[in-house]
Amino acid sequence: xxxxxxxxxxxxxxxxxxxxxxxxxxxxxxxxxxxxxxxxxxxxxxxxxxxxxxxxxxxxxxxxxxxxxxxxxxxxxxxxxxxxxxxxxxxxxxxxxxxxxxxxxxxxxxxxxxxxxxxxxxxxxxxxxxxxxxxxxxxxxxxxxxxxxxxxxxxxxxxxxxxxxxxxxxxxxxxxxxxxxxxxxxxxxxxxxxxxxxxxxxxxxxxxxxxxxxxxxxxxxxxxxxxxxxxxxxxxxxxxxxxxxxxxxxxxxxxxxxxxxxxxxxxxxxxxxxxxxxxxxxxxxxxxxxxxxxxxxxxxxxxxxxxxxxxxxxxxxx
Numbered sequence: 001x002x003x004x005x006x007x008x009x010x011x012x013x014x015x016x017x018x019x020x021x022x023x024x025x026x027x028x029x030x031x032x033x034x035x036x037x038x039x040x041x042x043x044x045x046x047x048x049x050x051x052x053x054x055x056x057x058x059x060x061x062x063x064x065x066x067x068x069x070x071x072x073x074x075x076x077x078x079x080x081x082x083x084x085x086x087x088x089x090x091x092x093x094x095x096x097x098x099x100x101x102x103x104x105x106x107x108x109x110x111x112x113x114x115x116x117x118x119x120x121x122x123x124x125x126x127x128x129x130x131x132x133x134x135x136x137x138x139x140x141x142x143x144x145x146x147x148x149x150x151x152x153x154x155x156x157x158x159x160x161x162x163x164x165x166x167x168x169x170x171x172x173x174x175x176x177x178x179x180x181x182x183x184x185x186x187x188x189x190x191x192x193x194x195x196x197x198x199x200x201x202x203x204x205x206x207x208x209x210x211x212x213x214x215x216x217x218x219x220x221x222x223x224x225x226x227x228x229x230x231x232x233x234x235x236x237x238x239x240x241x242x243x244x245x246x247x248x249x250x251x252x253x254x255x256x257x258x259x260x261x262x263x264x265x266x267x268x269x270x271x272x273x274x275x276x277x278x279x280x281x282x283x284x285x286x287x288x289x290x291x292x293x294x295x296x297x298x299x300x301x302x303x304x305x306x307x308x309x310x311x312x313x314x315x316x317x318x
Contacts, residue, residue, distance in 0.1 A: 001084040001317060002033040004051060004077070006101070007288075008091055010036055015060055015068035019292040019308075020089045024058045026308040030318050034058065035077060039090055039101040049079040049107040060303070080111035085317065087116050089288045092127070092168040099123050116315065117286055118268030125269060125286050128165050128199050133263075137256050137281040140202040147187045150200045154178040159203040164190055168287070175203055206278035212247050213291050215307075216272045217314040219261045222307050223295035224249055246298045252279045260284065271311065 007013065007020055015021050024034050035053040043050050055073040059065070077083060086108055090098060102119035109115045124130065132141060142153045143165070154160045155178050162183075163173040172190060176183040190198045210226030224247040249257075253276060260281075264272055273289025275282045292307050301307060312318045 001027070001030075002035065002082065003027045003085045003087065004035040004037065004053060004079065004083045005087045005089055006037055006039065006042070006051075006105070007087075007089050009038060010056070010069055013068070015058075017290070017293050019290040020087065020288070021058065021068065022292045022296070022303075022306055022308040023087060023311070024056075025060075025303050026306060026312050027317075028058055029303070030312075032317075035083070039097055042101050042104045044104045044107060047107060048081075049104050051077055051079060053077050079105070079108040080113060083108070083113055085114045085116065088119055088122060091288050093166040094122070094126065094287060095166060114315070114317075115268065116270050117272075118270075121267035121269050122286060125267060125284065126165065127168070127283050127285050127287065128163070130286075131260075131281060131284040134256070134259055134281060137259060138201075139204055139277075139280045139282065142200050143197050144200075145191050145194050145197045147184055147191075147194060150187050150198070151178075151184065153200050154183060157202040160200050161203050162186060162190060162198055162200045164198055165196075168285075201282065204277040204280060204282075210245075210247070210277075211242075211282070212253070212276040214247075214249070214253065214257070214274050214276065215289060215291050215295070216257065216261065216264070216274065217311045218265065218270055219257075220310075220314050221249065221257065222310055223291070223299070224253075225291060225295050225298055244294045244298065250279075256281050270315065 005020055005024065013021055027034055033055060035055050037051040037053045041052040053075060054071050056069045056071055058069050061068050086105060088105060102122050105119035109119060129143060131138060140157055142149060144150055159177045161173055161175050174186050207229060210228045212224060212226055214224045215222040226245045226247045227242040229242055269286050271289060273285040273291060296306055
């Protein structure tokens, strides 16, 4: 098979932590061809999608060879004729450029290329807003650009977190008590002086014990882990220093998964990461969910038996 990974610049990709890299290793292990491109390298001509792509090989860095990829060839490829699988794995922000790239990838989807995930649905299922249809499983949440709305919400819930809608990796997530003098100023900054909507959620003290990341491939649980905040940070994200440990699924976790997977399946959102604090769902990550490599290490699996292989089997790629 021929796989195209639409990603951030590969030079910045972390070979020891990035799930896209694990998927590339798995594809290569089975003799598949790997192409990569960035959003700016996609184009649509008439009704055909193309990419200025690089064919690469990948390898874990060693003491003798630090580079984690080698470029074999640079080429223009027609996505609806020359590619079997497209992995849309560009990290947020989900901005206009991201949306336009998804519109180009729609044309590969129309032609029957296996898309992970469905580009049309990536524009619908905002990672922080789409989950609110399952509000019974979520903490109290408000989305607004009006500071009065958010300040009143803080008064009701005493302690909150506020965060931007279209970012990832813990960026811009701030924690405040209702009487904090910095809260109004933080709302002003995050909302671009009240021009952009932001999210406020009731602060969940259980986050100190961990934020549980669960990875799903279709309806199958790939793995689960706790992400635990550092002592000097309220955020559990690995990008900002959170540590990880193995997590087991609870009856409540399974109920949340059962509630959301039918709609994920309908939208063609096949590889998804959900975040749970305590018993409550906080986000449904669909753009570039990560955690494969950390879960491999926690379970003692290696590249030869990676959880990425479980994903490939589920998707019929091997």
